[in-house]
Amino acid sequence: EVQLVESGGGLVQPGGSLTLSCEVSGLTFSDHYMSWVRQAPGRGLEWVAKITPDGSRKSYVDSLRGRFVVSRDNTKNSLYLQMDSLRVEDTAVYYCARDFWFSCDYWGQGALVIVSS
């Protein structure tokens, strides 16, 4: 059974930093593109970032480039999202997902990030 489990969410002040983790099991992690998608409270889904299987190439939605960094450790079957200079509008549930042929077929349960003073 494929499982994606996010962790690291929480409450952070504006301007602060947070790193999310996503541990993947049930598939050969190092073979797959992975993505982060977020959902603000009561809102729709928004792509955040995508990373190649070997971690050599990363793509970000324009509005987040420079503040967010996606990375992975294939020895730990883990995906990460480092978020800096957080803003109130970054408050959302952050999902990791396997990205396979331009779609996401497996999703985690999500990690809630609240940016508030």
Added chain:
Amino acid sequence: DVVMTQSPLSLPVTLGQPASISCRSSRSPVHSNGNIYLSWFQQRPGQSPRRLIYEVSRRDSGVPDRFSGSGSGTDFTLRISRVEAEDVGVYYCMQGIHWPPTFGQGTKVEMK
């Protein structure tokens, strides 16, 4: 960015009756290989998104056959042949071929 426009945004449904959701893309999600990378997701209340349909009409494993997808070019449709109570939730279309991947606004399906 490619804009995905869904209609309706709210869909009251009746148990056992059919339902359909439309999705229009501002740019065709067709790959150079000829495949169209248009997906549909269901998000039940309090849950993560679940993919139902990929490449316009291919149903994911475990998805009931009452769900079907169709379309071409820039116009796509998700159909539920006979709505069941467990189908309540928000449905999103998504194109994955043009960066960044983009979702529709979501269609909320609820029981009348």
